[in-house]
Amino acid sequence: MLISDSTARALENVAARERDLLRTLPAQSAAGGPYATQIPYEAPPGAYFITRDESGRRLFTRCSEFSLSGANLSDGNGRPLLGYTSPDAALQPLRTDPVDASLGLAQNVRAGADGTVTYDRATIDPATGDRIVQHLTIGRLALARFPAGTSLSADDSYAAAPAGIAPHVGVPGEGGFAPLQSLFQAERNGALDSGLVRLQEAYLALDALRAAGAAQGSVQKTAMDLLK
Numbered sequence: 001m002l003i004s005d006s007t008a009r010a011l012e013n014v015a016a017r018e019r020d021l022l023r024t025l026p027a028q029s030a031a032g033g034p035y036a037t038q039i040p041y042e043a044p045p046g047a048y049f050i051t052r053d054e055s056g057r058r059l060f061t062r063c064s065e066f067s068l069s070g071a072n073l074s075d076g077n078g079r080p081l082l083g084y085t086s087p088d089a090a091l092q093p094l095r096t097d098p099v100d101a102s103l104g105l106a107q108n109v110r111a112g113a114d115g116t117v118t119y120d121r122a123t124i125d126p127a128t129g130d131r132i133v134q135h136l137t138i139g140r141l142a143l144a145r146f147p148a149g150t151s152l153s154a155d156d157s158y159a160a161a162p163a164g165i166a167p168h169v170g171v172p173g174e175g176g177f178a179p180l181q182s183l184f185q186a187e188r189n190g191a192l193d194s195g196l197v198r199l200q201e202a203y204l205a206l207d208a209l210r211a212a213g214a215a216q217g218s219v220q221k222t223a224m225d226l227l228k
Helices: 005-023 098-102 183-227
Strands: 039-042 048-052 058-061 063-069 072-074 082-084 106-111 116-124 131-141 143-145 153-155 158-160 168-170
Touching: 048 082, 063 106
Parallel strands: none
Antiparallel strands: 039 063, 048 058, 048 143, 058 158, 063 072, 082 131, 106 116, 116 131, 143 168, 153 158
């Protein structure tokens, strides 16, 4: 069946919008890479991630790119990120299982909205040869905030606490701290929403052409019937 030029253009527009939408979806990371995922996160307004320098002094930063450096959860500069391995644990660097790290089995590290950090352990079942992926939790990221009006002395992207001022430390989504969101997710959500709107508009335009064509066909049929 032949279609009109306008319908062909509408179909091409739908296909183009579908391709645009697919580009906003995250690509699957390659399996087997122990340092596969590096996702930038920004601390909620008024809050900071907690790390430390070589001397053990705590530092605070707004933005961080999480990755695994050996068994350690680190920021983009290789500094350890601090959190809690359990609700009653002390604040400490978050780490994967050292055996997983040494064998290169830990991959795709990520953080949830509540700051829970997980990674994938990919292994092969020796009996069946099937690939098995386990999702393991290493802890929960800590956040800090300072009393209103506190001025932090910043060194590049890091800041040390002013003398005599202790921050309030907690976790995302609790104790007045907002949930965590990756910068990638925020950007992708905006692109995804925009892409869905454009795709819907393309489909509506196609439906309108189809309806107009059907109406024109009905009129022509009625005219032919009257001439019989």
